[in-house]
Amino acid sequence: MTTLIAGIETDRLRHFATREAIRFAASRPNTQAALAAGDGAFLAGVPMHWMRDWPMPFALLVESAKGARITDVDGYRLDDFCLGDTGSLFGHSPAPVAKAVAQQARRGLTYMLPSPDALEVGRLLTKRFGNFRWQIATTASDANRCAIRVARAVTGRPKILVFNGCYHGTVEDVMVALADGQTVTRAGMVGQVANPAAHAVAVEFNDIAALQAALAAGDVAAVLAEPVMTNCAMVLPDPGYWLAVRAACDAAGTLLIMDETHTVSSGLGGWARGNGLQADIFVIGKSIAGGVACAAWGLAPEVARRFVAYDLTRTPGHSGMGTTLSGNPLQFAALRANLGAVMTRKAYAHMEKLAARLEAGLAAAITGVSAPWHVVRVGARVEFICAPGPLRNGSQALAAQCPPVERALHLGLVNRGCLIAPFHNMMLISPMTKKRQVDRLIGAFVEVLAELFD
Template sequence: MIDRDRLAGLLSRERAAFAERNPRSAAEYAKAGHLFGRVPMTWMNKKAAGFPLYLDSAVGAVVTDVDGHEYTDFCLGDTAAMAGHAPEQTAEAVQRRFASGACAMLPTPDAAWVGAELTRRFGVTEWSFALTATDANRWVIRLLRAITGRPRILFNSYCYHGSVDESLIVLEDGRPRNREGNVGAPVDVTVTSRVAEYNDLAGLERELAHGDVAAVVMEPALTNIGIVLPEPGYLDGVRELTRRYDTFLVNDETHTFSAGPGGATKAWNLTPDVVTIGKAIGGGIPAAAYGLSAEVAARINTMKELDLVDMGGVGGTLAGNALSIAATRATLEHVLTDAAFERMTALAERFAAGVQAVIAAHDLPWSVSRLGARAEYRFASPAPRTGTESAAKADPDLEDYLHVYLANRGILLTPFHNMALMSPATTEAQVDHHRTVFARAVEELYRA
């Protein structure tokens, strides 16, 4: 058991130290009165220490803030910088492309190369582009509703697919409802969506049996509620059920891309009808994509009543722009290579082993989950098997304490949970430094 008074005292101490060591970041936050929430995007207010750090520069796996402090960055832009910050080959490609025009509304040869490479990695054969995985998911949902004529989309409880309206559905006491905090939902989410717990095939079949589900949109492993890994046979069962009920299967690989060069789809030999992916493929430049199987593409192409060129709602002026495509090609060709993933995965194994050793030394009821190049410590043992279980095991004060403690000693984790991601630029020394600091944080918390 945690001494909550001790935890509160340590958190207060660490927040005070954070404020003292970061006066320039505090001043920038205080004067940002014309920004909604004082930040460029409101999620930047997920700040364990009371105000966010302000960026000066970021290179490789190191971030420097405006107060001059350097940090080992295990957050990596919540996957957007999985290639590392400012990877040399991507930066060079972006500079060349921008100097020659970025947004001409004309295709470039790079796009065909990227489509072929994504096919090699993920298996599905026909690709189109977006700027965010949220939009890739939205556009895929529209296409699959058009094909099937079915109105509903099925998601896992506490999944994460960006701000897709249909995805903000959870189970509470076995009943579907809007996810808490959902902002301005156009309709009650239960009108557009169905929901089943991850790792629950019986629950999935009950929902599919209604016959109104166009697609199951899922991460092969849940990530944004803490990593929740599939139980043996679960993903095969999902594929069998979706086929039995004539429902399309969409793998959102935006975060599970960490599983390997072709994400969990390739690493686990999955056969979805559609793949969506964002963030990491652009190496820091906004980029996303969705890939269709040949069967799905053929069915769409027979529907001549669909306007896929002008006002059909499955594109945007900047989608597939020359700059994003150039960045994606450079990142996939030169940075997030097969060899890079081998090294990143080995680093994540080292990270997880170090955390597990600290947990074992203190006999804590915690656990570590790993997904390829990504690892996360959980305040539960065994690790949760569903999104709802995972949400119930959250401990905001404990999470904030660890995040501020680490930040005060030069380490950044993903602010939404205790997740660490390895990049091609991450080093063993950085991983080992995390273990040392994490061990000190735990020792102080549980000191008699």
């Protein structure tokens, strides 16, 4: 009896994956030699341990990146739909950002004091994302940690509610999951001592009754959420869901933190602003400085007023928020250039048009081989999911993941000149992405599916 995985015969999948791994390794002798020469200096052989988790036999070494393409040390040019998994959402080295960074580098890299650019950045952040009182961080993880502290401070409550299957960066406070209806500490965390489940609660996305029940206890300071779940497999909100969440938070005295680090791909200003949803605290990271490490978090005016009042009463000293290099002038130069000259309505129109083309092409390819898969899109972010859809919550999203198929397919796309995000089947369109690049990706996807399903 033939065994299937995501609709593919297991023997066929194994043969394809083995062949593609051999093809990749044979085509990159310079990469292998360089990795071998540098082996031993880095833990796990790479600067960040998760770089070894790419679905290739060994990591690529990038020689350069420009626009929506990267070139590796073996001279292969790859159409880049990973885009630093959102960090380079607006393309690699946008000209205004590259120019601003070069100019600022000659004036100094960090001062622990604001620069004139900072004042303009505050205005641009408000113009792009709404009326918030801003602070700068270096990563979205940092920004979310600060948002959580503020929420607990102004409400006097200990707990943070998140959605099962979510990921908001390396934020220990919310590393929880649902198991048999109970909130538990997420498995796999390194060196974990404290129990995050003691001060966090997880519910399923799109389940308003579960959220209302959790808020009824009166101990939840904030709901921390992406407006669209993106970090397991993309899950869209049901119609009216966020209006109901907003009303539930207001009734319970709970703050709503919108983490739009990924959903900034949905349109100018992010998903919440585009859909009329008012956040109490807004978090944005990765892409806002055009590839320079930077994030921002902002408080709605009333929350800011409450925090200022709280801050006046606390004991002077360490707040637990902020890092020395955050808010440096290099960040502000890049932010000013990216927010003002790169992150524009025209750019988003281009991204949306090509993302719709990609969505249609992938869906047609899936239909063409009768695969039990589906495609989902949020603005410039597109994802194929190796299971029927649509998905409604994190449990379904986690169950839909199919690592053996995904790894083989990712590697097959790399061997055909297309790079997508490593940890799920996500693709991004930048303002620099060309129609011919989208068509090449669709063609490569069609070719791989034909080998897996015919």
